[in-house]
Amino acid sequence: MKEVIAQIKKSKSVAIFVHENPDWDCIGSAMALRCALRQSGIKADVFTEKELSRHLSFLETDVITFTEEAYAPDYECYCALDVGNSDRIGSWGQFFEGKENTVCIDHHHPNGEFAKISHIEPSRSSTGELIYEFLAEGGFEITKDIAQYLYCAMSSDTGSFQYASVNRRTYEILIELYETGINTTYLCSMLYERNSITQLRLQAELINSIKLYKDGKIATAKITNEIMEKHGAKRSDTEALAQIPRSIDGVMISAFLKELPEGDIRVSLRSLGDYNIEPVARKFGGGGHKKAAGCTFTNSSIDDAEKALVEELEKL
Ligand SMILES: [Mn+2]
Known part of the structure; x- marks a missing residue:
């Protein structure tokens, strides 16, 4: 310094x-x-x-x-x-x-x-x-x-x-x-406290999309391009969404999947306690930290990406 x-x-x-x-x-x-x-x-x-x-x-x-x-x-x-x-x-x-x-x-x-x-x-x-x-x-x-x-x-x-x-x-x-x-x-x-109504509507869509796995220890949530278009949302409107599925009581690992305009699937992983999700992100070509990591799927539908991720997260 x-x-x-x-x-x-x-x-x-x-x-x-x-x-x-x-x-x-x-x-x-x-x-x-x-x-x-x-x-x-x-x-x-x-x-x-x-x-x-x-x-x-x-x-x-x-x-x-x-x-x-x-x-x-x-x-x-x-x-x-x-x-x-x-x-x-x-x-x-x-x-x-x-x-x-x-x-x-x-x-x-x-x-x-x-x-x-x-x-x-x-x-x-x-x-x-x-x-x-x-x-x-x-x-x-x-x-x-x-x-x-x-x-x-x-x-x-x-x-x-x-x-x-x-x-x-x-x-x-x-x-x-x-x-x-x-x-x-x-x-x-x-x-x-300056969310736009679009950001809140996206939160509602995200919450509706949540799925739980492994006795509620894993949560996934997603936002598709169709939903983005429906609400006229910009990419910056999705910034705070990754934390939401992780905030459910009992959830130790969460994955937020977001379809990008060009068709890639961007994934944000979050975890609690000792669960290290960085190796999972790395396995799919990404990286990050122990409790916050990310990766991108190319040439994959959002549902296939979710399936592949959940399989790895369940092993963890
Ligand atoms: Mn910083």
Whole structure:
């Protein structure tokens, strides 16, 4: 972390990159970092593939998006956040590779380092938590604006501080953020209580599709293209659905299957307790973590994919 801080502090300009389909952890982290750098007189901008969706823009979150005419941005330092490799950055990734000064701050299990200087701590709840450490250790003032971004990052990546990744340090940081005067009730309502009616109708469809196996220990649920079309839903409307079948009492493993427009079947697996679903995801060409993993079926109907998955999950 000391090296990352030194590199960023000696730069007059910093370009900040996040992963594709950005979530609150990477956007909150990027905006907090940008805010702190600008306060210190360092030019800083955040780059994303596309404009941010509605749920990411209730705080000031203006970004530079990729276009066909985009050229290599000219900055002294290039910083990737919440990203395990430069492919995950998307189109901007081509401008990250080969640069002189590249840094990365992340909390995913690393699969090969792609930046010159990396600070990676998989035990941390969120990249937001690591940005807090960066700012505190680097002597940056943590203003209320910065605290709001970090709170959103940490809250969303921990399922409102529910997940096993939350630890003592998470709560210590929360106290520091809280003391800046942030309104956590407001932030939570903006983060969690702005479902569209389309998102709720999809939840209803998903719940209706749930099937149980192995005495109710395994649950599957699915959303087909037909259902997406029926409700005029976008892909981003399905983001929070994977958790729902896992929340049933007694269910230890869940699979959420989603038909993609081009016909592939995207699967999100979730588990509780000691059930490690990562090898199952890997068996079908995917991967992830012990309790959250995913894979994609190509050339398979959604029902066949479900059958193949359930067979493997029952063995587990
Ligand atoms: Mn994250």
